[in-house]
Amino acid sequence: MAQQAGGAKPLRVVIIGAGFAGLEAARAMARAPCEITLVDRHNHHLFQPLLYQVATAALSPGDIAWPIRTIFRRQRNLTVVLAEVTGIDTAARVVRAGEDLAIPYDALVLATGATHSYFGHDEWAPVAPGLKTIEDATDIRRRLLLAFERAEVTADAEERRRLLTFVVIGGGPTGVELAGAMVELARHAMPQEFRRIDPAAARVVLVEAGPRLLPSFPEELSATARASLERMGVQVLTGTRVTGCSATAVECGPERIAAGTIVWAAGVVASPAGAWIGAERDRAGRIRVGPDLTVPGQPGIFAVGDLAAVTDARGRAIPGTAPAAKQMGRHVGRILAARAAGAPEPGPFAYRHHGDLATIGRRSAVVALDGIRLTGLIGWWFWGIAHIWYLIGFRSRVVVSFEWLWSYLTFQRGARLITGREPQGGNAARVPGQTELVRPREEAGAVPPARRSA
Structure with missing residues (x-):
């Protein structure tokens, strides 16, 4: 282990969270002459910007x-610890994890990220899952x-319409990308x-309050x-606040949308790490930090990423x-x-904004850079290259590039696996009117599929 100058002990640094x-x-x-523990x-580590493509089987x-x-x-000064942090003793400078694990630190980096915010309606979570983890993505894929x-x-025509209605709540980049990917899955792959x-004929509805x-x-x-989403067939509802979610419908004031799958992409709240250290937090639970990203009053503790409330110049x-x-x-x-x-x-920390990107289906994206605006196919190519660049490892870049090329040429989705257990309280759990399979399809009251060419 590397030593500090003069034979001093290495700086013990604990990082909580292996996100970006x-x-x-x-x-x-x-x-650096540090002993790093990453918990x-x-x-x-998950590349969250492409998590929606796991949720939609791409x-x-x-x-x-x-x-x-x-x-x-290859980083010899770092030790990885797989554990869930349960608390931090700032007086003793110890991180507590698992049942009896205590990790001492000289400096602490809190990088625990954020999770879904239901704005006081956590009871909606079982029927309207958010998208932050692999488990979230595979759960949404299963429901979809x-x-x-x-x-x-x-055999119930009304139930069939409900099952083939998909509602995405939240019109930020995640919601826009999910809605576009859902309609493409339905119209091109299936x-x-x-x-x-x-x-x-599936109905995809995107609801934004x-x-x-894309308000940013x-x-x-x-x-x-x-306009791109609506051309693809997505029904976009802006200025529409969700007032209720159940296993079978979304309520938007007096309007009720019967739906088979509901996905939440409307907001986030920071992890509870701020409460562990008694830090001052904003309304979203983010820790208010100083110019160097330290927690005020605790110079050895830093908060970064979605956990930190930071402003630019x-x-x-x-x-x-x-x-x-x-x-x-x-x-x-x-x-x-x-x-x-x-x-x-x-x-002091100085943020450099490199631009905003969001993709809308297989041939369209919107990109805002410094003084540059890209849309359509050019924007889509720029979006794809940027995301490939930031993936970790040569193998991932090759695999994802090949999957995208294959999907683009064939309209197919290569990860359409229904895995995992039945979700408790899931919004696709019941199938009333199910009967023995009837042929031909006209006897079941179904509409013959419209054959679409590439």
């Missing part, structure tokens, strides 16, 4: 996730694919495969995204995106590397 911010912090200290309750989980130990196999399977075998239903989609994007790109909130998290993690890692080596520390 945690990984970048650890990498920035790769050559996470999962054994993998990619497999292994295409966008990598074992943490593999990522750091099961809806088609159950629609195929029910029409040749069912005999009693027409998957292309605000006045427009320039207004003209929001309008472009909406103009006082605007820094977005909860992967590039922002990576910049924060890298900055803190450099501070601690300098501290361990007795070198001058970097100045």
Whole structure:
């Protein structure tokens, strides 16, 4: 283990969370005289920007996730601990995890991210899952694919319409990308495969409480995204607040939308790490940090990524995106590397905004860079190249590129597996009116599938 100058002991750094911010912090200290302990309750790092493609059967989980130990196999000053943190003793400077694990630290980096926010309606979670983890993605994929399977075998026309209605709540990038991917799955990948239903007739509804989609994007790109979705067949409802979710429907004030699958993409709340240390937090649970990303009053503790409430030089909130998290993690890692080596520390954190990107189906995307606006096929190619670039490892870049090319040429989805147990309280759980399979399809009251060419 590397020693500090003068024979001093290495700086003991504990990083909680192996997301984008945690990984970048650890990498920035790769050559520093530190003893780094990286703690996470999962054994993998997840590339969240492509998680929606796992949920819609375009990619497999292994295409966008990598074992943490593999990522750091050559970084000798880092130890990986698979455990769930239960608390932090700031007086003793110890992180407590599992049943009896205590990890001492000299410096602590909190990179625990965020989870779904139901705005006080946590009872909606079982019927309207969010999308933050691999488990979330495979659960949504299961519900989505099961809806088609159950629609195929029910003789109840009303129930069939419900099962083939998919509602996405939230018009940010995740919601827009999910809605576009869902309608493409139904209209391009499935029409040749069912005999009693027409998957292309599936209804996809995107509900946004605000006045427009993609509120962080320039207004003209929001309008472009909406127009593209509507051309694809997505029903977009803006200025529409969800007032209720059940296993069979979404309520938007007086309007009730019967649905077989509901997905939540409307908001996030920070992890409870701020409560562990008694830090000041904002309404979303994010820790208010100083210019160097330290927690006020606790100079040895840093908060980064979605957990940190940070503003830029103009006082605007820094977005909860992967590039922002990576910049924060890298900055803190450099501070601690300098501290361990007795070198001058970097100045205050300065965020550099590289742009906003969102894809809308297989041939369209919206991209906002400094003074540059890209839409349509050019935007889609830029979006794809950017995401391939940020994937970890040559193998993942090749595999994802090949999967996208195959899907583009054949309209097929290579990861349409229904796995896992039946979700408790899931919104595709019941199939009333199910009877013995009847042939020909006209006897079951089904509409013959419309055959679509590529």
